[in-house]
Amino acid sequence: MTDREFEIMDELYFVQTFDALLEATKLPESELKQGLNQLIDKGWAKCLNSLTVEVAAEATDFETKYKNYYYLATKAGLLAHNSI
Template identity: 50%
Template sequence: MTDKEFDVLDELYFVQPFDAILEETGLAKEELKQVLSGLLNKGWVKCYGDRQAEMPIAPKDLGNDLTSYFYLATKEGLLVHNGR
């Protein structure tokens, strides 16, 4: 796990919008998109269309605009984050 992945996962214990993660991590927008894409591909983060987080959006259905979604760490992501 990279330091950037660790910092992003640190913000995802609760459902968070892209802009809140961006503000809290201090990453550049494109950098955060790359980190989130990697975390989604590893299965460490889930993506949702709204804060209610009822149905996750499959990574293949996201497209390129990661800025309009909400994110939450998965159980696997939290285990990796806490095991560091």
């Protein structure tokens, strides 16, 4: 897990909006977007349409809708984050 991924994962213990993550991490938007995409690809985070409705990975239009999604760590992500 990279330092950037670790920093983002710190904020994903609870459902977060993209804007809340931007404010909490102080990362540039492009870096946060890239980091979230990497975490999702690794299965360490997931996208949600709302606070409770997950978006299937193959159904996300991440490139254009990433600001509209909510984000949450997966069980695998929490284990990876806590094993460092």
